[in-house]
Amino acid sequence: LTTHCIDSSTTVLPPATYSLTLDVDRHSDNAGFEGLARGRGEHALMVAQEKKPLRLYVTDRSPDALSVSDSLTHRASLPWFLKDISGLHYDRNNGLLYVLSHESAVVVVSDLDGGRKVMSLRRGHCGLRRDIPQAEGIASDDRDTLWIVSEPNLFYRFTRMAAS
Secondary structure, three states, X not given: OOOOOOOXXXXXXOOOOOOOOOOOOOOOOOOOEEEEEEOOXXXXXXXXXXXXXXXXXXXXXXXXXXXEXXXXXXXXXXXXXXXXXXXXXXXXXXXXXXXXXXOOOEEEEEOOOOOEEEEEOOOOOOOOOOOOOXXXXXXXXXXXXXXXXXXXXEEEEEOOOOOO
């Protein structure tokens, strides 16, 4: 994997010195990879397979080898009712994996050791006045703000409430 610094003067990126191809069985043309997040290690990536079956892969490249494993699927403790994965984010500061599902309208927050919380994206939960229609992307910042992007061009911001 390569890292490039992109600023306002960047017009062309040099060719990648490394590429990765994951070939998995898919039953549908629209059930392939849907989420990508940077993992724990320097060269680690987490890749989500949308459905049929739901899978979370982790890749890691060392100077000597490349490893690919779907062990993350079990470690994330995905709930049985999760219909798809539409986005993925790994918060390296607190070690939490955020798995977004637009069909189930939830965010699963996993500590990767079996612990998980489920955040509903439906009206009446988390301060939402209406359902998030089709959540497709998720990220957080260094202030523990959670960002979700949804069709059609909607952005949502979730912040932690101060404990009283």
